[in-house]
Amino acid sequence: xxxxxxxxxxxxxxxxxxxxxxxxxxxxxxxxxxxxxxxxxxxxxxxxxxxxxxxxxxxxxxxxxxxxxxxxxxxxxxxxxxxxxxxxxxxxxxxxxxxxxxxxxxxxxxxxxxxxxxxxxxxxxxxxxxxxxxxxxxxxxxxxxxxxxxxxxxxxxxxxxxxxxxxxxxxxxxxxxxxxxxxxxxxxxxxxxxxxxxxxxxxxxxxxxxxxxxxxxxxxxxxxxxxxxxxxxxxxxxxxxxxxxxxxxxxxxxxxxxxxxxxxxxxxxxxxxxxxxxxxxxxxxxxxxxxxxxxxxxxxxxxxxxxxxxxxxxxxxxxxxxxxxxxxxxxxxxxxxxxxxxxxxxxxxxxxxxxxxxxxxxxxxxxxxxxxxxxxxxxxxxxxxxxxxxxxxxxxxxxxxxxxxxxxxxxxxxxxxxxxxxxxxxxxxxxxxxxxxxxxxxxxxxxxxxxxxxxxxxxxxxxxxxxxxxxxxxxxx
Numbered sequence: 238x239x240x241x242x243x244x245x246x247x248x249x250x251x252x253x254x255x256x257x258x259x260x261x262x263x264x265x266x267x268x269x270x271x272x273x274x275x276x277x278x279x280x281x282x283x284x285x286x287x288x289x290x291x292x293x294x295x296x297x298x299x300x301x302x303x304x305x306x307x308x309x310x311x312x313x314x315x316x317x318x319x320x321x322x323x324x325x326x327x328x329x330x331x332x333x334x335x336x337x338x339x340x341x342x343x344x345x346x347x348x349x350x351x352x353x354x355x356x357x358x359x360x361x362x363x364x365x366x367x368x369x370x371x372x373x374x375x376x377x378x379x380x381x382x383x384x385x386x387x388x389x390x391x392x393x394x395x396x397x398x399x400x401x402x403x404x405x406x407x408x409x410x411x412x413x414x415x416x417x418x419x420x421x422x423x424x425x426x427x428x429x430x431x432x433x434x435x436x437x438x439x440x441x442x443x444x445x446x447x448x449x450x451x452x453x454x455x456x457x458x459x460x461x462x463x464x465x466x467x468x469x470x471x472x473x474x475x476x477x478x479x480x481x482x483x484x485x486x487x488x489x490x491x492x493x494x495x496x497x498x499x500x501x502x503x504x505x506x507x508x509x510x511x512x513x514x515x516x517x518x519x520x521x522x523x524x525x526x527x528x529x530x531x532x533x534x535x536x537x538x539x540x541x542x543x544x545x546x547x548x549x550x551x552x553x554x555x556x557x558x559x560x561x562x563x564x565x566x567x568x569x570x571x572x573x574x575x576x577x578x579x580x581x582x583x584x585x586x587x588x589x590x591x592x593x594x595x596x597x598x599x600x601x602x603x604x605x606x607x608x609x610x611x612x613x614x615x616x617x618x619x620x621x622x623x624x625x626x627x628x629x630x631x632x633x634x635x636x637x638x639x640x641x642x643x644x645x646x647x648x649x650x651x652x653x654x655x656x657x658x659x660x661x662x663x664x665x666x667x668x669x670x671x672x673x674x675x676x677x678x679x680x681x682x683x684x685x686x687x688x689x690x691x692x693x694x695x696x697x698x699x700x701x702x703x704x705x706x707x708x709x710x711x712x713x714x
Contacts, residue, residue, distance in 0.1 A: 238256065239450060240450050241255075241444075241451075242453045242484045243436060244481060245437075251436070252264040252435070260488075261553055262555075263488070263491055263613050264436060264440055266435055270616065273298070273330040273333060276429055276433065278302075278429050278430060279325060279328075279427050279430055280295060280297075280302060280325070280328045281294065282325075284301075285317060285320060286316075287317060290306045291304060292320050296340075297426075297427040298334070298340065299339075302339050303338070303339060304328065304341075305341075308343035309345075310344060325427075326344060328342040346358060347359075348415055350411050351393070351395055351407065351469065352399060352404045352469075355388070355408060355411035357387070361389045362381050362389060362392070363389070365392060365394040368397055373392055379401060380404070380405065398447060437454075437463060438466075446470060452473050452475070453474075453476075453481060454474070460474055460476040495553065496614070496618045502542060503542070508522075510554070517561070519561070519562045520562075521547075533567070533572060536566075536572065537575060539565055541579060544564070544579065548583050548591070551587070551591065554613065558605065558608065561603060561604075564576065573596055573600075576596075589609045627656060634657075634687075638651075638669050638677070648678060648695065651678065651679045652679075652689045652691050653681060653688045654683060654685050655681045655683060670714045676712065677712060677714055678712060679712070680709060
């Protein structure tokens with residue numbers, strides 16, 4: 238059973254995929270956060286790079302978009318005979334910008350529906366890899382009759398389960414949509430002219446229609462809009478405030494699960510997920526495992542259960558790129574092969590391309606997962622700033638007072654975190670204040686991270702400030 242629950246009443250829209258009552262995917266559309274994949278722009282060619290055989294195009298965003306020659310359906314032998322600087326053209330974002338790089342775009346525009354994908358410049362009709370040519374020959378010829386030699390379309394897997402008339406009708410709707418989009422080109426380019434919203438459109442289209450039991454929304458108007466947009470699945474779409482409220486409450490716990498790098502599953506198995514700039518590293522720990530003995534079969538059992546949860550977490554956290562998993566060491570080669578085979582079978586259930594590449598000589602399983610949309614972690618969690626240990630702070634403060642601050646001053650006002658005072662007493666036998674020539678005034682402040690030199694100056698000036706602010710201070714530290 239698979240259901241998708243949408244929350245669109247709130248400023249931050251969410252889409253939640255629930256399978257067998259487990260939340261396995263969580264998508265966020267937050268105001269002010271740009272997700273451009275699938276969006277169509279009118280762009281202006283700014284620069285042509287003959288070495289790269291590519292163009293850099295102004296699409297109205299902060300960074301110019303990259304357009305490679307293979308992404309231009311009408312491309313000639315060279316980029317300079319295909320495009321001219323200053324030329325305007327329709328482009329679709331296929332990869333988000335990252336770091337100093339702008340988004341990657343394609344001139345092969347695609348407008349997706351439930352059963353077909355319309356390509357205004359596709360030039361041919363293709364079929365999904367999951368369909369056989371024999372099963373779609375008649376439908377393919379009917380679609381081709383509706384298309385010019387320039388146009389093209391892709392027949393999606395779901396088309397096999399519906400009446401061909403429905404597929405033809407959808408194609409006409411998509412063609413009309415493109416016609417409507419392109420009439421906007423009279424306005425000043427470059428600019429965004431159409432956006433394929435992740436919530437709800439892309440998320441609905443992601444799954445095979447026969448796998449969706451229900452699509453639930455929290456607004457009556459949104460329910461009606463979706464039924465009009467997707468009439469063939471209107472029976473699956475409903476407004477159910479009781480269900481959406483229930484899922485909304487569960488999301489609070491899901492968010493806390495997502496930002497926690499440590500997970501514990503049944504039996505005391507711990508999974509640690511750490512993301513770095515280059516890759517995601519996952520470690521499986523068994524020190525809490527509640528078993529009588531840790532045999533070879535038990536090791537495999539722990540790894541199998543951990544592996545299943547790891548693949549769920551990849552979907553839930555939307556982790557992409559290189560993923561390295563350090564499972565519990567397995568002595569038998571057959572056990573490692575069994576785990577590898579099982580992980581490959583489980584990965585097939587993820588509709589985002591996930592490859593289980595193998596196990597290295599060090600016992601690390603290598604996985605890659607295609608980048609799709611934005612990970613909820615990017616929105617839920619800030620990257621923590623490096624923080625020194627409180628013990629290090631004690632020794633830094635000692636050095637700073639002995640050799641750094643206030644050399645030409647009579648007195649120093651110092652604020653410290655109460656915990657630092659406790660740790661200082663444990664680490665240093667004598668007082669720091671007795672080792673320095675300045676008079677030291679120390680006050681405790683729980684809001685201070687470790688310590689802060691508040692003021693340096695004459696004794697009278699600091700005493701006056703202490704009196705005005707009502708500080709309670711100590712001269713011995």
